[in-house]
Amino acid sequence: MKKIPFPTLFLFFFAAVVYAIGAATRAGVPGMVYDQIRESLGFTAAQTSAISSWGVAGCMAFLGISGILTDRLGWRPVILAGIALQVFGEWLLYTFTAPAWVYAGAFLNGGGRTIGYLTLLKFLDSEFDRKYFSALIGVFYVFSYGGTLLGSSPFASLAADHPWQLILRWCNHLTTACGVAVAVCLLCSARTARRNPGAPAKQREPFPWGQLLVQLKKPQCVAVFFCAASGIVLYWSCLSGIGKKYLSDLCGAEAGALGTMNTIVMVEMIFAGSVSLFLGNRRKLFQAAGCILLAVGSAVLFAGTFLPAKSALAAAWTGFLLLGTGYGFTGIQITACREFVPPVFAASAIAFVNFCANVFLIAIAQLAGWLFDCFAVDGTLQAAPAGFRILLGVYLLIAVPAAIAACFLRDSKGRNISAEI
Numbered sequence: 001m002k003k004i005p006f007p008t009l010f011l012f013f014f015a016a017v018v019y020a021i022g023a024a025t026r027a028g029v030p031g032m033v034y035d036q037i038r039e040s041l042g043f044t045a046a047q048t049s050a051i052s053s054w055g056v057a058g059c060m061a062f063l064g065i066s067g068i069l070t071d072r073l074g075w076r077p078v079i080l081a082g083i084a085l086q087v088f089g090e091w092l093l094y095t096f097t098a099p100a101w102v103y104a105g106a107f108l109n110g111g112g113r114t115i116g117y118l119t120l121l122k123f124l125d126s127e128f129d130r131k132y133f134s135a136l137i138g139v140f141y142v143f144s145y146g147g148t149l150l151g152s153s154p155f156a157s158l159a160a161d162h163p164w165q166l167i168l169r170w171c172n173h174l175t176t177a178c179g180v181a182v183a184v185c186l187l188c189s190a191r192t193a194r195r196n197p198g199a200p201a202k203q204r205e206p207f208p209w210g211q212l213l214v215q216l217k218k219p220q221c222v223a224v225f226f227c228a229a230s231g232i233v234l235y236w237s238c239l240s241g242i243g244k245k246y247l248s249d250l251c252g253a254e255a256g257a258l259g260t261m262n263t264i265v266m267v268e269m270i271f272a273g274s275v276s277l278f279l280g281n282r283r284k285l286f287q288a289a290g291c292i293l294l295a296v297g298s299a300v301l302f303a304g305t306f307l308p309a310k311s312a313l314a315a316a317w318t319g320f321l322l323l324g325t326g327y328g329f330t331g332i333q334i335t336a337c338r339e340f341v342p343p344v345f346a347a348s349a350i351a352f353v354n355f356c357a358n359v360f361l362i363a364i365a366q367l368a369g370w371l372f373d374c375f376a377v378d379g380t381l382q383a384a385p386a387g388f389r390i391l392l393g394v395y396l397l398i399a400v401p402a403a404i405a406a407c408f409l410r411d412s413k414g415r416n417i418s419a420e421i
Contacts, residue, residue: 007185014178014185015079015119015120015178017143018182019113019116019117019143020143020146020147020150021147021171021174026110026240027262029051030049031151031243031244032151033164037051038381041102044369044373045369045370049241049366049369049370050366051106053361054103054106054110056110056358059114063114063354070115070119075118075123078115079186081115082115082116083116083175086109086112086175087179089107091172093168117144118351121137121350125338131277135274137335138272152259153259157254218340221340223405226405227291229354229357229360230399230402231290231330231333231402232354233361234323235327236361238320239258241365242368243257247316260321265324268328269331286332287329287332287333290332290406291326291406293322294327295403297325298399300315301316301323301392302389302392304316305388334350371387371390
């Protein structure tokens with residue numbers, strides 16, 4: 001394994017903290033303060049859901065170009081741009097009350113998070129031996145889903161006593177401080193990273209669009225990408241807008257189940273890759289188990305909409321824990337996607353999967369807002385069960401085909417799941 005200079009390791013740490021803060025605010029706003037935003041800004045449910053949608057749109061807008069730039073230029077030249085976008089976008093988000101500015105802030109903040117996400121994964125892919133990627137990605141997930149965990153029930157509890165804009169301001173100050181630390185570490189590591197002036201310039205090959213398109217024509221490649229994207233869609237749409245409302249409107253409960261769900265996700269994301277590596281880098285069993293659990297969790301939540309509040313709460317806890325357990329294998333799902341593209345374009349493959357997922361995230365977020373407005377109970381912030389049934393029906397339309405596809409997955413060499421049993 002390569003020896004990494006200490007300034008570079010510190011740089012990774014501060015950049016990962018920046019991403020953790022972004023993950024926390026993505027989960028927290030609007031997901032954990034949905035009704036508070038509606039009250040404080042006078043938004044409808046559709047307008048509130050649009051905050052999440054514009055954040056996802058920012059991710060989509062920056063995914064393609066930042067993935068290619070990160071692959072071509074390396075992670076160092078683009079990492080500060082991502083941090084700057086994240087800081088500026090979040091400032092807009094908590095400073096202004098007009099929808100246009102709030103949405104612009106969410107858009108730029110989402111773009112900054114995306115650049116940070118891809119550069120950090122590129123760091124792990126390029127600075128270490130590639131065979132350790134599935135284990136090392138767990139290091140990144142300590143920060144990624146540690147932030148998401150803080151953005152669930154802890155964020156909701158803090159928002160009960162403090163305005164959500166003030167919480168975002170605190171987060172943004174910490175992001176700025178870490179961004180300055182990243183810049184200092186870049187300066188300290190510049191001499192180590194500088195190329196030998198006498199060495200010939202490395203010739204870059206054109207992006208192999210043709211190879212990618214050839215792979216995308218293969219049903220197994222489409223299935224692997226779909227399985228990875230489906231988990232992202234179900235988990236993040238639940239966390240960023242639907243889950244907290246389900247608990248409060250149908251169960252009369254706080255966000256504790258979401259915090260527990262994220263604890264499970266964090267533990268699995270950190271250690272599942274290492275377990276996979278220990279078992280010989282096996283993928284397919286984990287992929288199938290993850291997709292099946294996501295489908296069962298969605299079904300349990302759907303069933304809970306027909307139950308009284310006490311029973312619905314039990315269904316909510318069960319469903320969310322199943323969703324978290326299933327989504328926890330996404331690190332392995334992402335690792336499997338890399339096997340279907342040329343190694344030099346790891347960031348681009350991950351960007352493509354996330355782009356596809358984000359298309360559905362926006363659609364589900366806006367559908368949720370429209371349904372919450374349509375099925376409002378006596379004009380209050382509460383939504384009727386029928387609205388959640390439609391949403392969870394959409395979940396099942398995504399989760400069930402993914403579970404079926406996962407049971408017949410083959411890897412990039414054509415081996416099927418039975419080879420791992």
